[in-house]
Amino acid sequence: MSLKQIDMNFGPNYKDYGVIGYSEKISEVVTIVKTIAPTGLSVLVSGESGTGKEVFAELIHRLSDRKNRIFVPINCGAIPEGLIENELFGHEKGSFTSATDRSKGYFENADGGTIFLDEIGELPLQAQVKLLRVLENGTFMKVGGVKNIKVNVRIVAATNKDLVKMVEKGQFREDLYYRLKAVTINLPSLRERLADIPVFVLKFAFDSAAKYKRDVLTFEKDAISEIVNHHWKGNIRELKNFIDMLTVMETGKTVTGASVRKYLKSDVSGSYLPVLVKDNEDSEKNSEVVFRTLLEIKNEINLIKKFIFNTYSRNISPGYFDRPERTVEEPSEPEIVSGEPVTDKDEIVFTLKKHGGNRRKAASELKISERTLYRKIEKYGIEL
Ligand SMILES: Nc1ncnc2c1ncn2[C@@H]1O[C@H](COP(=O)(O)OP(=O)(O)OP(=O)(O)O)[C@@H](O)[C@H]1O
Ligand SMILES: [Mg+2]
Numbered sequence: 001m002s003l004k005q006i007d008m009n010f011g012p013n014y015k016d017y018g019v020i021g022y023s024e025k026i027s028e029v030v031t032i033v034k035t036i037a038p039t040g041l042s043v044l045v046s047g048e049s050g051t052g053k054e055v056f057a058e059l060i061h062r063l064s065d066r067k068n069r070i071f072v073p074i075n076c077g078a079i080p081e082g083l084i085e086n087e088l089f090g091h092e093k094g095s096f097t098s099a100t101d102r103s104k105g106y107f108e109n110a111d112g113g114t115i116f117l118d119e120i121g122e123l124p125l126q127a128q129v130k131l132l133r134v135l136e137n138g139t140f141m142k143v144g145g146v147k148n149i150k151v152n153v154r155i156v157a158a159t160n161k162d163l164v165k166m167v168e169k170g171q172f173r174e175d176l177y178y179r180l181k182a183v184t185i186n187l188p189s190l191r192e193r194l195a196d197i198p199v200f201v202l203k204f205a206f207d208s209a210a211k212y213k214r215d216v217l218t219f220e221k222d223a224i225s226e227i228v229n230h231h232w233k234g235n236i237r238e239l240k241n242f243i244d245m246l247t248v249m250e251t252g253k254t255v256t257g258a259s260v261r262k263y264l265k266s267d268v269s270g271s272y273l274p275v276l277v278k279d280n281e282d283s284e285k286n287s288e289v290v291f292r293t294l295l296e297i298k299n300e301i302n303l304i305k306k307f308i309f310n311t312y313s314r315n316i317s318p319g320y321f322d323r324p325e326r327t328v329e330e331p332s333e334p335e336i337v338s339g340e341p342v343t344d345k346d347e348i349v350f351t352l353k354k355h356g357g358n359r360r361k362a363a364s365e366l367k368i369s370e371r372t373l374y375r376k377i378e379k380y381g382i383e384l
Contacts, residue, residue, distance in 0.1 A: 019052070019059050020203055023195040025188040029056070036183055037063035042135055042155040044120075044180045047187030049364075050237030053158040054118060056187060060156055061114040070113035072106055077122035078359055078370040085127050091143035107140060107151050114154040120180070121161035121172060122371070131155075132176045190235045197228045197239070204240050208247035215252025217243075222257030230264055345380040348373065357384045 021027075036043060037060045045053045054073060061071040079087050090105035106115060117123070123131065134140050135155060139148040157180055166172035190197065201224060209216040219227075232238045246255060246263065253259075348366065355361035363373040376382075 019055055020199055021193060021196040022199070023188075023193040025193045026196060029185060029187060032185060033060055034063060036060070036185075038065060040064065040066075040154055041183050042157070042180065044184045045156060045158040045187065046184060047158075047160060048189050048235055049160050050235035051187040051189055052236055053160070053187060054116065056185060057114075057116040057118075057156040057158060061116075061154070064114070064154065066113050066154060070110055071116065072110040072113060073116040073118060074106055075118045075360060075370060077119040078374060080371060080374055081124050084124060085130065086143050088127060089130060089140050089142050092145045094144065096144065102142070105142070107134060107153055108149065110153050111151045112153075114156060117155060117157040119159065119161075119370075120157040121159045121163060121166055122369075125171075125173065128173045128176050132173065132179060135176075135179050190232045190239065194228055198224050200236060200239055201227055201243060204243035205247060208244045212244070212248055214247050217247055217250060217252070218254045220254055220256050223255040223260045226257045226260040226264070230260075345376075345382065348376055348380065349382055349384075352377075352382070352384055 019030075021030075033056060043057075043060055045056055047053050057073070058071055061067060074088070076084065086103075086105065088105045088107055090103045090108055093100065093102045117131075130140050134151070134153070138152060139150050141148060163172050163177050163181070167174050167177050201219060205217045205219070208214070227239070227242075232242075234241075242263070246260075249263070250259060348362070351362040351365050352359070355365070359370055359373055359377075363370040366373065368376075
């Protein structure tokens with residue numbers, strides 16, 4: 001399949017926004033999006049991790065008459081609980097000790113545009129009350145405020161959590177849930193849209209080559225079949241990262257089924273590890289390789305730990321090896337711990353740097369919530 005053929009399959013209305021796919025499932029979603037986008041209705045986008053919730057939220061905005069106004073993506077899980085109302089709705093002067101001026105929140109700043117509330121399930125109950133009010137009549141009060149402020153903001157929310165279960169547990173307001181779910185878009189997982197995988201592979205190969213200044217990969221049929229048949233738990237994001245890695249490791253080559261199998265086999269914990277390291281001329285280009293090698297060392301340390309545990313130890317507390325993975329500097333001697341998972345400053349700095357400061361990705365790799373990561377960044381005074 002050539003890139004020209006792919007281009008024809010993108011479809012004229014949404015290819016400009018980087019949204020690709022022509023499988024039956026995604027075509028159904030696009031049809032719904034095209035219908036609801038111009039209406040201004042609030043929308044709930046649900047789907048597994050990495051299925052394109054943010055991409056589709058932005059598509060809804062771009063296909064609406066708000067397209068020339070602001071699109072504001074907010075990750076509710078990344079803002080500390082105590083600050084979220086202030087961030088969303090702003091505050092009046094004197095509403096708390098350091099409030100020396102009145103401030104606008106995201107809602108006021110996004111007037112006329114669209115707010116994308118990602119990870120809506122992370123919104124504290126108190127802020128949920130205010131959000132429901134905005135959804136009902138477009139008004140809210142600032143923190144410490146007494147008068148209603150009216151805004152014209154479209155709300156698109158997203159979740160990969162089961163909000164019904166959260167409602168049952170009293171963690172999410174039922175009235176807000178019913179208000180939000182009136183228009184729901186369920187994004188299919190990659191395994192439900194296998195027909196799109198070849199298109200993604202070629203598109204990402206093209207994008208990665210440009211991003212890493214490498215030659216574009218070509219793929220044997222067998223390689224595409226291997227990729228299509230693999231279970232991509234992290235969906236499109238994971239597939240994209242895999243193609244990035246292949247572009248760096250196999251630059252300009254024709255990728256075979258065997259080499260896809262080789263890299264997928266070496267994926268011990270969600271990372272794709274190099275077997276051979278070539279091309280040492282340019283250290284910047286090779287940072288990816290160095291980084292992958294560090295991951296390989298880390299995984300080997302974990303395997304050794306598991307081996308020691310299985311072979312010699314009967315007294316280590318249960319759950320020790322279930323803790324999140326730690327940095328390569330970690331002593332290989334297993335220590336006996338219990339309670340909270342341990343993460344340290346070095347590991348956080350390392351992981352943040354690895355992801356170019358992207359907190360969401362770093363938190364996901366550290367297996368902690370973004371809010372916890374935020375607190376740790378504050379606590380350790382980390383500046384990148
Ligand atoms: N239809 C698509 N066309 C092109 N790229 C896509 C498409 N859908 C998703 N992607 C890419 O896949 C990655 C994940 O997409 P996105 O961040 O929108 O997923 P998500 O569902 O919001 O993930 P999470 O649950 O982790 O927040 C991004 O790099 C995005 O550009
Ligand atoms: Mg997202």
